[in-house]
Amino acid sequence: MRPPDQIKITTPHMGNLHLLLDDLFGRLGVEYIKPPKSSTKTLELGIKHGPEFACLPLKINLGNFIQALDKGANTIAMAGGHGPCRFGYYGIVEERILRDLGYEFDFMMLEPFSDGAWAFYRSFASLSAGLSIRRLWKILKVSFAKGRAFDQLRKRALMVRAYEANCGDTRRALKQAEKMLAAAVTAAEIEAAARESLGLIESVDQERERDVLKVGIVGEFYLLLEPFSNFDLEDILGNMGVYLERCVWVTDWIAPRRDNKIFGFPKRMIEEKAAPFLSHNVGGEGRETIGNTVLFAERGFDGVIQLLPFGCMPENIAASILPMLQQKHDIPVLTLTFDEQTGRAGMVTRLEAFVDLLWARRNGGAVSAIEGAKMQNREPETLCHECKAKAV
Ligand code: SF4
Numbered sequence: 001m002r003p004p005d006q007i008k009i010t011t012p013h014m015g016n017l018h019l020l021l022d023d024l025f026g027r028l029g030v031e032y033i034k035p036p037k038s039s040t041k042t043l044e045l046g047i048k049h050g051p052e053f054a055c056l057p058l059k060i061n062l063g064n065f066i067q068a069l070d071k072g073a074n075t076i077a078m079a080g081g082h083g084p085c086r087f088g089y090y091g092i093v094e095e096r097i098l099r100d101l102g103y104e105f106d107f108m109m110l111e112p113f114s115d116g117a118w119a120f121y122r123s124f125a126s127l128s129a130g131l132s133i134r135r136l137w138k139i140l141k142v143s144f145a146k147g148r149a150f151d152q153l154r155k156r157a158l159m160v161r162a163y164e165a166n167c168g169d170t171r172r173a174l175k176q177a178e179k180m181l182a183a184a185v186t187a188a189e190i191e192a193a194a195r196e197s198l199g200l201i202e203s204v205d206q207e208r209e210r211d212v213l214k215v216g217i218v219g220e221f222y223l224l225l226e227p228f229s230n231f232d233l234e235d236i237l238g239n240m241g242v243y244l245e246r247c248v249w250v251t252d253w254i255a256p257r258r259d260n261k262i263f264g265f266p267k268r269m270i271e272e273k274a275a276p277f278l279s280h281n282v283g284g285e286g287r288e289t290i291g292n293t294v295l296f297a298e299r300g301f302d303g304v305i306q307l308l309p310f311g312c313m314p315e316n317i318a319a320s321i322l323p324m325l326q327q328k329h330d331i332p333v334l335t336l337t338f339d340e341q342t343g344r345a346g347m348v349t350r351l352e353a354f355v356d357l358l359w360a361r362r363n364g365g366a367v368s369a370i371e372g373a374k375m376q377n378r379e380p381e382t383l384c385h386e387c388k389a390k391a392v
Helices: 017-028 040-049 056-070 086-100 117-125 133-161 169-182 187-202 221-225 233-239 250-254 267-274 286-298 313-329 344-363 369-375 385-391
Strands: 008-010 075-079 106-110 213-219 242-246 303-309 333-338
Touching (some): 008 056, 017 133, 040 056, 056 221, 075 086, 086 106, 106 117, 133 169, 133 187, 213 233, 213 344, 221 250, 267 286, 286 313, 313 333, 333 344
Parallel strands (some): 075 106, 213 303
16 A cells, blocks of 8 residues: 555545545545546446446446546545445456556455454554544544435435425525535534535425325435436436435445434334345345335335346345235335446336326326326426426
8 A cells, every 4th residue: 555645545436425535535634536426438438347247336336446547546445345245346356357457556445344343444544644543433423424414415305305396496405505514624513514504405495285205215225326327316206296215325324333324214123124025134235125115115105116236136136025015015116227228218207107106096096297297298307396287
């Protein structure tokens, strides 16, 4: 590993993870080269150099690394892990591919905290000269508080958008709120900024009496966290006026205790919900997909959408169990599979059909706003709530 003052570190791009890492590496005094936002170019690079049979997240990650190395990064940090799914050796495969392509860099595998606090500490110690355990702990605490506040903003925005009176208000408020939070440095400033920025989201003009569908999103963590990989599905559904809750959040996923502070339901509880259908860990979020679907059904949600990367073993196991669960809990579940061949238009059509089905269940078969919009040859995805209402 090169000396700390020469390190230019990068990571995969995954949702708003870069906001947390920007803060964390800043506190550690390490230069962070943010990978450019994932794009078609990123995916093309991953497809070109990655193994064909690898799951979609590996290919996008590989593209992220190539773009960041080209931007000047010289150190890659990648999360490690262990079976049963292939995620644990992603890092090793990616490192080899990049070296074969001629890139020179240091590679840092961050094993989960639960695998040993000492190994976890040592990885960070190599980034910052004289870093004590005590100081690392303090830094992590403050950065995580900020990361959680970022997650909280997005979570709230997902809920509020379904009720917004004017199309786009929530998106604009979220942008402003994240900017405000990013500027906070000390623990006290972060606490105050978290409150104030959340207030910006809450102050969006809303029509709370509006009847909205409630949909839960479950599935593989990367697809849930990275909008590029799922064609910004939350935006599409939000613009259809659907109230959304997602069960995986960045800080819940990387926090050592996995007590799901943002989602609000601890992992142990999810595992208990899954137990009648799936009682052991199958890797990735397979068991969580089952447990969370049960939980959404019990909480009265209208439907659930599962996001599945093509070839993902844990989510395929979950997908094979979901039909039984749907029957038992009487909740419609839509499984969407993603790989590099998946097209946005096809996915939007399936989402529209699913939303129509959920409205029909609610209204005893009445024509929905989306269906009405379609009958008028209008693009439902781009309609604001007012236009949707008029379209029926
Ligand atoms: S959970 Fe699925 S998509 Fe994610 S790394 Fe494991 S096998 Fe691949």
